[in-house]
Amino acid sequence: MKKNLYTAGFLLGLTIFMSTLDGQVKEPSPDMKIFASEQKPMYMMTYDHGGLVLWGTDHFANYLHSAVDWLTRYPGFKIGLDNEAYTYDYLTQHDTVLLGELKGYIKKYQGRFGIGTCTYGQPLSQFINEESNIRQIGYAIETDQSVFHYRPTVYLMSEHAMHSQIPQILNGFGFKGAIMRTHFMMYGYNPNYNSAIGRWIGRDGSEIPAIPTYKGEGSGFGWVTEDNLILTRYPGPECNEPLEEFRKKFSNIDPLLATRVDDSGLRQEGLVKEYEGKTGFRWILADEIFRIFPEPKEEFITAPDDFHVRMPWGYCGNEIWNMSRKAEVKILTAERIAALELLSGGNDHEKALRESWKNLLVAQHHDIQICGILEDSRRFLPASINLSDSIIKSSMDFFASRMKGGNLGQITVFNPLSWSRNEWINAVVILPDDIRNFEIRNGDEKVPYEIVTYTHIAGKNRSLMNLLIHTEVPALTFQSLEIV
Numbered sequence: 001m002k003k004n005l006y007t008a009g010f011l012l013g014l015t016i017f018m019s020t021l022d023g024q025v026k027e028p029s030p031d032m033k034i035f036a037s038e039q040k041p042m043y044m045m046t047y048d049h050g051g052l053v054l055w056g057t058d059h060f061a062n063y064l065h066s067a068v069d070w071l072t073r074y075p076g077f078k079i080g081l082d083n084e085a086y087t088y089d090y091l092t093q094h095d096t097v098l099l100g101e102l103k104g105y106i107k108k109y110q111g112r113f114g115i116g117t118c119t120y121g122q123p124l125s126q127f128i129n130e131e132s133n134i135r136q137i138g139y140a141i142e143t144d145q146s147v148f149h150y151r152p153t154v155y156l157m158s159e160h161a162m163h164s165q166i167p168q169i170l171n172g173f174g175f176k177g178a179i180m181r182t183h184f185m186m187y188g189y190n191p192n193y194n195s196a197i198g199r200w201i202g203r204d205g206s207e208i209p210a211i212p213t214y215k216g217e218g219s220g221f222g223w224v225t226e227d228n229l230i231l232t233r234y235p236g237p238e239c240n241e242p243l244e245e246f247r248k249k250f251s252n253i254d255p256l257l258a259t260r261v262d263d264s265g266l267r268q269e270g271l272v273k274e275y276e277g278k279t280g281f282r283w284i285l286a287d288e289i290f291r292i293f294p295e296p297k298e299e300f301i302t303a304p305d306d307f308h309v310r311m312p313w314g315y316c317g318n319e320i321w322n323m324s325r326k327a328e329v330k331i332l333t334a335e336r337i338a339a340l341e342l343l344s345g346g347n348d349h350e351k352a353l354r355e356s357w358k359n360l361l362v363a364q365h366h367d368i369q370i371c372g373i374l375e376d377s378r379r380f381l382p383a384s385i386n387l388s389d390s391i392i393k394s395s396m397d398f399f400a401s402r403m404k405g406g407n408l409g410q411i412t413v414f415n416p417l418s419w420s421r422n423e424w425i426n427a428v429v430i431l432p433d434d435i436r437n438f439e440i441r442n443g444d445e446k447v448p449y450e451i452v453t454y455t456h457i458a459g460k461n462r463s464l465m466n467l468l469i470h471t472e473v474p475a476l477t478f479q480s481l482e483i484v
Contacts, residue, residue: 041282042247043257043292044275046231047116048264049158049183051083052090053376054367055264060087061098063264064105070269071109074276078283080114082158082261084122085140086362088147099147106148114285116261117144118155123364124187125161126309127321129328132364133165135357137173154179154286158261159366160188160309164302167202167210177209177290180300183228183261187370188309189219191302196253198298209296211257211289214250221310224262231260235270242274243281255293312370320369320377327360327381330388336416336476337395346398349391356391359384399478406482408438413481415473422472426452429483433461440469441482447471 048063060083067079091099106113120139123132137155144151155170155178162182170178180200182189193212200210218225224232227246233239243258250256260267275281284292313321334356338349363380367373400412411427431438433456440447453466473479 040254041280042243043255043282043284043289044231044243044259045080045257045284045286045289046078046260046267047080047082047156047158047286048267049082049262050264051087051122053084053086053122053362053365054371054373057091057095057098059264064098064102067113067264068105068109070272071105071112074272076276076283077272078112078114078285080116080285082116082118082156084362084365085117085120085143086358086365088117088143089358092147103148112285114152114287115144115148115150116152116154116156116286118152118157119161119361120358121361121363121365122157122159122367123161123361124159124309124311124366124369125166126163126188126307127311127369128324128364131332132328132361133169134172136361136364137169139358139361141173152286153177154289156181156259156261156286158183158263159186160307162188162190163307164203164304167200167208168204168206170208171206175208177211179259179261179286179289180210181213181225181228181259181261183259184224185218185220186222187311187366188307189213189221191300191306192217192219193298193300194252195298195300196255196257197293197296198300199296200300200302202302203304207299209290209293210300211259211293212300214253216249219308221308225259227258228260228262231258231271232262232266232268234268235274236268243271257289257293315370316372316374319374320363320372320381323377323381323385324360324363324369327363327384327388330385330392331356331360333414333416334388334391334395337399337414338391340476340478341395341398344398347394349394352387352391356384356387359387400480403478403480404482405480406441406484408432408435409483411440411469411481411483413471413473413479415475415477415479418475420472420474424468424470427467427469429465429467430457430462431465431483433463435463439484440467441484442471442479447481 048067050060052060070077117140119136121136123136125133141151153176155175160182162180178200180190190213192215194215195212197209197211199207201207213225217227229239230241230243230246234242246258247256335353338353342348359380363377368376396412396414400410403412408431409429413425415421440449448470450468451465452468455464457464
């Protein structure tokens with residue numbers, strides 16, 4: 001059929017030319033209209049999803065070389081990398097040879113080989129807190145710029161890192177657009193739209209140009225979007241649907257974009273070979289999309305419940321999620337108290353804070369959490385918590401040393417939240433054995449307390465007491481309680 005259309009197109013072109021000489025212009029035949037419409041390019045975009053978490057450096061190197069081989073063999077082919085940014089930090093410290101090789105390929109295949117890394121640890125974004133969402137993207141951009149002197153301008157993901165506040169965050173980081181697609185929908189999927197491009201409007205009214213998941217392309221747990229399926233498995237036993245069928249199914253979408261962001265081991269050279277130089281099909285990288293596509297007009301207004309998620313709660317006894325949340329609380333507390341210390345003329349803990357954050361962000365990796373990689377979670381999360389604890393202790397010591405205590409001791413309390421707290425707090429103190437009755441005071445006021453446990457320290461003439469103390473502490477305030 002395609003050969004016949006080419007023939008018809010040539011003959012019709014000749015007929016129009018001859019008729020023009022006769023002073024007549026003929027209406028193109030239906031065959032010619034079909035041929036003309038088929039010349040509109042269908043865009044294809046493919047990014048290798050991977051990195052070091054779960055896969056390791058050997059796997060990364062093997063599929064990097066595979067991608068480069070394809071770039072060499074197929075001049076029209078383009079491909080990008082969707083690794084966690086932690087990969088590049090790790091290579092900077094531990095494998096500069098492989099990193100140098102990667103940089104060389106980016107330079108050699110400029111415009112055809114790109115970096116699409118948009119998060120530091122590839123999290124499932126609805127299951128981390130607000131500040132982690134910000135740091136995941138911010139630290140990724142910072143790492144990309146530091147290592148490659150480049151940053152991605154289009155937000156794209158393999159697994160579910162979407163929610164209704166993403167436009168607000170992306171605007172803050174200067175992104176030009178987003179691909180609102182979860183290519184592997186095991187743990188989440190997005191709303192669908194019957195449109196080529198639109199203005200993705202977030203919860204706060206922020207908006208950003210976005211390519212949506214088309215209606216009928218994919219909206220269910222446990223599988224992949226239809227275009228991702230074709231670009232990973234065609235031609236092969238799992239998929240016999242060519243891109244022509246995808247274009248036919250979504251013929252109402254113009255321009256049409258088929259995207260793949262999936263495991264680096266899931267791509268078919270047969271597809272690249274089949275579409276190399278084929279009229280009507282064109283590979284692009286993410287940075288090209290919003291230069292090619294028209295200005296968005298349709299509104300994609302999204303609410304929180306438009307993004308569907310699930311999580312295997314109870315997996316690994318919830319150890320990974322619970323420890324991740326503990327690490328988030330620790331570092332936010334450490335960051336606040338460290339900022340106050342610096343403003344008060346104390347030490348700068350920025351380096352340790354960044355290291356703590358990066359350990360946490362890696363541990364929020366979807367594979368660590370949903371594959372239960374306890375070896376990694378038990379390495380990164382305690383490292384983050386320990387660093388945060390050391391910062392908290394150092395900063396608390398700084399302030400405690402500048403505040404008045406009682407003759408028996410001092411308890412320094414800090415409220416890291418932006419509202420006043422009136423509640424019972426836990427404190428552990430060591431007092432001489434012969435002290436049985438004491439008061440806790442906040443200035444001239446007695447503070448209620450209860451002794452929960454009392455343990456004698458052998459040979460020290462001291463006792464360790466676990467106390468519950470009831471006090472009110474204003475927002476972001478230190479309080480010194482005197483033991484008298």
